[in-house]
Amino acid sequence: MAVKRKAIEDPDLNLTPIMNLVTILIPFLIMAAQFVQLSVIDSTLPAIGPPTEVEPPKPDDKPPLQLSLALKGDGIVVLGADQIIYPDGAPEVAEGEKRPPTLPCKSGGVCTNVEDYDWDSLQQKLNLIKDEYPDDENVILVPASDTQYEIIVRAMDIAREDAEAGTGDGPRTLFPFVVVAGGAM
Amino acid sequence: MATKKARRPEVDTNLNINSMMDMMTIILVFLLKSYSASDVSVAPSDNLTLPFSSAQKAPEVAVNLVIEQGQILVDGVPVLQLGRKADEESGKELASIPEDEMQGQNIGKLYDILFEKAEQAKTLGERSNNPDLAFKGRILLQVDREMPYSVLRSVMYTAGQAQFGEFKFVVYKQE
Numbered sequence: 001m002a003v004k005r006k007a008i009e010d011p012d013l014n015l016t017p018i019m020n021l022v023t024i025l026i027p028f029l030i031m032a033a034q035f036v037q038l039s040v041i042d043s044t045l046p047a048i049g050p051p052t053e054v055e056p057p058k059p060d061d062k063p064p065l066q067l068s069l070a071l072k073g074d075g076i077v078v079l080g081a082d083q084i085i086y087p088d089g090a091p092e093v094a095e096g097e098k099r100p101p102t103l104p105c106k107s108g109g110v111c112t113n114v115e116d117y118d119w120d121s122l123q124q125k126l127n128l129i130k131d132e133y134p135d136d137e138n139v140i141l142v143p144a145s146d147t148q149y150e151i152i153v154r155a156m157d158i159a160r161e162d163a164e165a166g167t168g169d170g171p172r173t174l175f176p177f178v179v180v181a182g183g184a185m
Numbered sequence: 186m187a188t189k190k191a192r193r194p195e196v197d198t199n200l201n202i203n204s205m206m207d208m209m210t211i212i213l214v215f216l217l218k219s220y221s222a223s224d225v226s227v228a229p230s231d232n233l234t235l236p237f238s239s240a241q242k243a244p245e246v247a248v249n250l251v252i253e254q255g256q257i258l259v260d261g262v263p264v265l266q267l268g269r270k271a272d273e274e275s276g277k278e279l280a281s282i283p284e285d286e287m288q289g290q291n292i293g294k295l296y297d298i299l300f301e302k303a304e305q306a307k308t309l310g311e312r313s314n315n316p317d318l319a320f321k322g323r324i325l326l327q328v329d330r331e332m333p334y335s336v337l338r339s340v341m342y343t344a345g346q347a348q349f350g351e352f353k354f355v356v357y358k359q360e
Contacts, residue, residue, distance in 0.1 A: 015202050015203070018206065019202060022206075022210075026212060026216065029217060029220055030216060032220050033219040033221070034219060034220075034226075036227070036358075038225060038227065038243075038244050038355055038356070038357065039238065039240045039241055039355075039358040040242050040243070040244045040245075040325070040355055041240045041354040041356060042353060043353075044351055044352065045341070045345045045350045045352075144334065145272070145335035146277065146279055146333050147333065147334045148330065149329065149330050149332045149333075149334070150331065153236040153330075153356060154236070154238075156240075157238050157239045157240070160239075171239075180341065
């Protein structure tokens with residue numbers, strides 16, 4: 001007896017509804033996609049910054065750290081930590097003359113762009129200062145009036161943390177409270 | 186004479202969309218990955234290039250102040266046109282705020298608008314009784330990377346006078 005064969009069914013899945021769905025989803029997602037990641041750097045006005053606790057200094061205490069970084073056309077001046085940067089005494093500055101930059105531009109003379117500033121040395125110096133003052137978290141940036149914003153942001157990055165000196169659980173935090181101050185030097 | 190038309194053999198009219206489905210699935214996954222519901226957005230232009238930074242903090246909603254080459258905008262509305270002036274020390278031509286816009290250290294037009302925004306936000310905060318909506322003096326600053334500090338200083342001073350003391354500098358996150 002001949003066995004009746006079943007008609008072969010078409011094995012194609014009907015994908016059209018899924019196609020419809022995906023075609024609608026894609027324009028929506030393209031609109032909501034963000035191809036550049038944004039982040040923010042916090043800063044406050046110097047006058048209303050985080051309150052500084054004024055404690056009577058103990059006799060054996062180190063003098064409080066008043067770290068400032070002046071960003072000038074010819075380099076960076078590190079102020080307020082002379083005893084660490086110059087263990088043998090700060091260089092003499094003649095009266096009426098400006099203090100030479102602690103970290104001059106790599107090319108000498110006037111810095112031409114962001115990379116011309118000596119960021120690596122600044123990072124080293126800040127690490128040294130942090131070693132001496134592990135509890136201090138404030139730094140004041142004093143840019144000159146023609147300093148570009150890009151340079152200020154880079155100085156904030158360097159002052160906030162050191163990615164290479166991390167201890168396993170992220171970069172080493174240096175001075176996270178960065179305040180941008182007024183006047184140029 | 187009756188002629189019989191030769192029938193064409195039936196052709197399967199189904200379009201094969203399998204390969205297209207494959208492609209769409211990959212695009213969908215990629216787009217879902219870059220999906221972000223962030224409240225802060227930048228409109229990049231030739232006049233506004235943000236600097237890169239290693240900062241990791243996510244932006245939050247606040248008054249949006251943009252300083253690009255040529256003008257200052259508050260929440261997308263142009264407030265002030267910037268001029269260009271040669272710097273006294275270096276002689277380079279840099280963006281500057283026109284002298285007649287300055288009232289002492291303040292930028293007059295900018296102060297008026299920011300003060301109004303602050304008052305609005307305060308009223309809103311008081312009426313809502315929601316501590317999340319209370320006025321905290323936060324302001325997002327999107328600044329072109331070549332902007333000289335003199336312009337930034339005046340803007341920051343003016344914002345401070347108008348009760349905005351918590352600056353958030355918007356930057357591109359470094360990969």
